[in-house]
Amino acid sequence: MKDDSLMLYLHVPFCVKKCNYCDFLSFASGDDTKERYVDALCKELVGRKQEMLGRRVSSIFFGGGTPSLLSHARIRRILDLIRRIAYVDKNAEITMECNPGTATFENLKGYREAGVNRLSIGLQSASSKELKLLGRIHDYRTFLKTYQDARKAGFLGVNVDLMSAIPGQDLAAFRETLESVLGLSPQPEHLSVYSLILEEGTKFWQWDQEGRFQGDLAIPSEEVDRAIYADTRERLTKAGYEQYEISNYAKPGFECRHNLGYWTRRDYLGLGLGAASLLSEVRYQNETDIGKYLADPLAGRSAQTLSKKDQMEEFLFLGLRKCKGVPKKEFLECFGSSLSEVYSAVIEKNVSNGLLEEDEEGIRLTKRGMDLANYVCAQFLLDEV
């Protein structure tokens, strides 16, 4: 059942430079465009006031791109506006993504004072060689400075993003990065560990096509990738983190509520260039052309109404990403039929193949099931009736 809470996502598409593996909607730009963009974002917020009416904003997430390329004054302007036009829960989680070397202590302090209470830092690797290959603008020392500044500025919930399966990486190399991060004091409350995916249209994709990822720069095999994955889980569990999603680990109580909201299909309103929304049964996507967006931030939003079938499928393939899995009770409440009525055959088959676990509460992926999440989830797509 939908409650009255609403999550807000604000997209900041600017980066100092595009990373070699990145296929997100982001690009470099001057200060003038940033100013115009914040203007447009504010205009959009005001224009979408109706959609926030009567809702309790439970989390706000600045994603990118690199949101920390916006000054604290600009972030404050946006947050103040949101508070004026919508009801923001006093316990709301307000996260900002931040890349090392893009935020001064002054800005970090400013963000904190503006209400941002969670920071997600994109470290990716502690190895300068790997960082260079990825096309990141920072080195590990720059990260350390940003991390310490963030702590000094008063951030209590800090996430660090790491990347595995970087070309040329082996288990030992990744372990070094992991140990460096665990050696931080205080340790980050949250870690996200993604394995790299080569996406079409990126430099990495092109380099791979050209055969440049060979020898020393070979893309780690599936075996290495899975060894890193298992090792990470084991090491982080020992360090007091709990895995709560396929790629996410947190100290107790520090799970990212905003992201959990995506995986439980809470309503969210996406603002900014190309941002996606889910409001009740409709999924939206904003205009993706920056020129058009700046000209009219409310135009060009496309909508797709989700059928009950779509919603059930999403509920399953998103829910299964969480370690807690898909709760039976909520499924029944949402859709009026029980999970086993709809999916008993698929569940049974995957349980017997050792990919799913089932109990009274619900179903969830086993460890092997997590390695093969797509294989399992694809089976939860329903045939057209």
Added chain:
Amino acid sequence: MAHTDQSKIRNFCIIAHIDHGKSTLADRIIEQTGLLTSREMQAQVLDNMELERERGITIKAQAVRTVYKAKDGQEYIFNLIDTPGHVDFNYEVSRSLAACDGAILVVDAAQGIEAQTLANVYLALDHDLDVFPVINKIDLPSAEPQRVIDEIEDVIGLEAQDAPLISAKNGIGIDEVLEQIVQKVPAPKGDPNAPLQALIFDCVYDSYKGVIVFCRIMEGTVKKGTEILMMATGAREEVVEVGYFGAGQFIPCEELSAGMVGYITASIKNVKDTAVGDTVTDAMNPCKEPLPGYKKVLSMVYCGIYPADGAKYPDLRDALEKLQLNDASLFYEPETSIALGFGFRCGFLGLLHLEIIQERLEREYNLDLVTTAPGVVYKVHKTNGDVIELTNPSNLPDPSEIEYMEEPIVSAEIMVTSEFIGSIMELCQERRGRYLGMEYIEGTRALLKYELPLNEIIYDFFDALKSRSRGYASFDYDIKGYEQSKLVKLDILINREEVDALSFIVHADSAYERGRKMCEKLKDEIPRHLFEIPIQAAVGGKIIARETVKAMRKDVLAKCYGGDITRKKKLLEKQKEGKKRMRQVGNVEIPQKAFMSVLKLDDKD
């Protein structure tokens, strides 16, 4: 009433190697004899084609009648009979030729004589046709008309010095062709008052008129009300309508008399009653004997055709039934495969015929098909004296019951420029060819003669030939007969289960190589499963090759956030869609295209 004056009729066809301009010349003849203006030609011919397609009848006009006012001031009726241009349809070609009195030989001024040119000319001469050559594409920069004229005289022995030099594409020299048709194609003979004797050279099915029989009247006269008898099939019907061929349309007329080409309809519902090559006569006043040359058409190549979606089996059956209405040479019978379920074993004249039918099933009937490797008809001589004609490898008796086996052999002629002789001979050698000889056509070109097993040329011989001669070799063949051969059945085991639809018959000497390639290919085609899958090739229970598909290790997207969801779902949908195109054998899912992968094992080229 007076019958049509035979001296004013010319029945002819155009023969050529593929791409030498046969159809273009046909179009020009139709256009310049004034049957249609060039504007109408576009409109009418195309419109009609579409209608034809809708009704599922023949795509190309089989015959057309036009009227030409010659320089002598007389009007002549031209019946141009179109002949299919491929070796698969040699029998049909021979019947079309038998309906003519003369033939125009079109030769490309740049390419000169090719294998099919020779084959077609010899076929035409066999039917006592008067053949006159036409040199086409003279406006090409690489045209060498005089060289080609000399070649025609030297190689074929046809008088060619006065051959019209034309460009069918640009309408150059067409007048001369029309005049030569009048002068060089003899007028038909035959007595309009003799008992009816008409040759069937094609037929189409029309849902309103029933079977429309295309025929050439050799003797006698046929009109509405005549009770006709098909001499080979024994079918009897009363004629409903006779007529001739307009441009893409049927034009009824009073009667068809000796020397004429036209059509007959007689409420014939079953196309099997009208065999190409059969003789139509008057049931009340029959001719003494049928025309010579009738043969029952035999399928040369067989394969299994299955619906990709098992539930579409009835649709496939209906589609085959409809196609057969127009194509009596298509054979099919139901069969069952453990791997593929219910489907049909289909017989074809050759590989091109197979491809055409497959394409039409997919395009016109919107069916998604799984086709097994095509095979030829083997003769299995059993120890108890029985002889089986084997069309499906799965039906091969136990080796202990087999005395010996025979396979069909073809005589092949390959025309090639001298620089490629070596590589083409090597290819024929690899395909178990028996060298018969070589003739030099002129300084730089040779005609290679080989005997080859049919099963060695049905897969990819033509492609290999083209690629090893940079497209210059041309090829023609004729079925010669059966020969004893050391053949074995190669079985494929996937996860230790034999997959019947992948079995095929192969010469014992190439079994190992084929088996190995097959396993390698299947290893690439079969996706990883939760468990490891051995792929094995076996002959008579003995494993001769093995590959392994490793178990699935990783299939997960690391990231999935708000905006990603639509993308992620598309990915999963694609994955699920892929699964639909799989066939479950035991607990292994095999993609449909794996069943056709045996076709493309020659990775050398």
